[in-house]
Amino acid sequence: MTQDKNQDKRRKYSAPVVDGIGKSASRAMLRAVGFTDEDFKKPQIGIASTWSNLTPCNMHINQLAEESAAGADEAGGKSLIFNTITISDGIANGTEGMKYSLVSREVIADSIETVAGCEGFDGLVAIGGCDKNMPGCMMGLARLNRPSVFVYGGTIMPGENHTDIISVFEAVGSHARGDLDLIEVKQIEETAIPGPGSCGGMYTANTMASAIEAMGMSLPGSSAQNAVSDTKAADCRGAGTAVLNLLEKDIKPSDIMTRKAFENAITVVIALGGSTNAVLHLLAMASTIGVDLELEDFVEIGKRVPVLADLRPSGHYMMSELVAIGGIQPLMKMLLDHGLLHGDCLTVTGQTIAENLADVAPYPEGQDIIHAFDNPIKADSHLRILFGNLAPTGAVAKITGKEGTHFTGRARVFHSEEEAQERILDGTVVAGDVLVIRYEGPKGGPGMREMLSPTSAIMGKGLGSDVALITDGRFSGGSHGFVVGHITPEAAEGGPIALVEDGDTVTIDAVSNRIELDVSGEELERRRQAWQAPPPRFTRGTLAKYSRTVSSASKGAVTDLP
Structure with missing residues (x-):
């Protein structure tokens, strides 16, 4: 790429640094952070780092950001590293703090857009390592639509005795059942998280990393690498280099994140047995880039794509073990050969999926x-x-078949996750119950908390095949059992889930894809007339703003719909 072309690309986004009245001030500011005269002639590449010492998922990402910066610099760009926030689901789950989890996705997208839009970066690398910062990064890149590469921070290694974070949550339920004493629970807690990296099963982080790679927005192999490894360092350096190639070819996220690319992502998520959160996040990412994607698309693609991966939480193996046999690239090749992937989709390598594979x-x-x-x-x-009639605009379940495909039971209604958790652990919840946890949706929670503590307690208590759980909240990628989430409309908006009463019969059929309340239309209408919307739980601050602006989970729970 010639120097003139470099400057042409820069003028599209960062004119104040190159020419005009702000030239001297802009140069002065950048000299203070290390720019030389030669650097002003180069494309500026922003490196969005989600580093934080809050969580093992992100504790190493500062080092990965430096690798990406070095790759961009070596390829002829000038890198600048900036941070965005992250939170820890593993720490917040089961608490009021979890209400901020999904909210953080929007804050991350906002912050990347804000920094890159203000500073005028010509290209971007975003490095994410946890459930919300990954789709948050992607939404930020999509809004900006400048040559970009996403890098996954990598997976954690297994803990002692093949344990992980979900082992800790389920140990609490096992203790309540009497199968583990406190010393055994403490031993699991002390050894399940051995170092840096995202949660080790096909939970939300590994699911989203795989989806983003399948979409073509990461370099091949990025989603299936150990967090601390030479391959991950090389992936980061390669991403920095790749942005310069994308800049030269003028390939932007909108050229890669097409309708077909989203279909590829859904296909890979299904084949891997991935998290229900992929539905929420892919809808949000598609909305942001302007691709028409709906819940029904997951139905249609799901009819022809099998689950092939025996990975946790419902299977046996961890991501690190998939890494050891080649990651997801051979799986993608299998899917392509069976006509289940669109091989003509463009990727951040500048080549198509078929060419990469x-x-x-x-x-x-x-x-x-x-x-x-x-x-x-x-x-x-x-x-x-x-x-x-319980989910007129849709709900999302993760049913592998191991828990059966049909459940009919009596409703036991709770107005919060905490209420349900107490009744599971004290033995109130028994076989045949359908736990209804409501007012946990995007607006009502607010924040659509994950029900990881209740689902883990159910599994730990040995009730996984005997109890179902439905909610207008969502689930951790580590949740398993007969669970249905994202019920829309949510309770806070007067959806039918707000009208369920203790003892009502609820039927979930994962073959006909129905969720029904055995109550007449007349009775539901009577209950609807008597229902009153609860007052908002927050009136100021981040959660209040989120509750006022967030869309339905069936639309991805985004906050910037026109």
């Missing part, structure tokens, strides 16, 4: 992490989009 070797013989097409874990999608 051309020389990918198959998985080693004898591995049983990724099943063959003639021996799937499940013949169609585990992500079930349910409709019915």
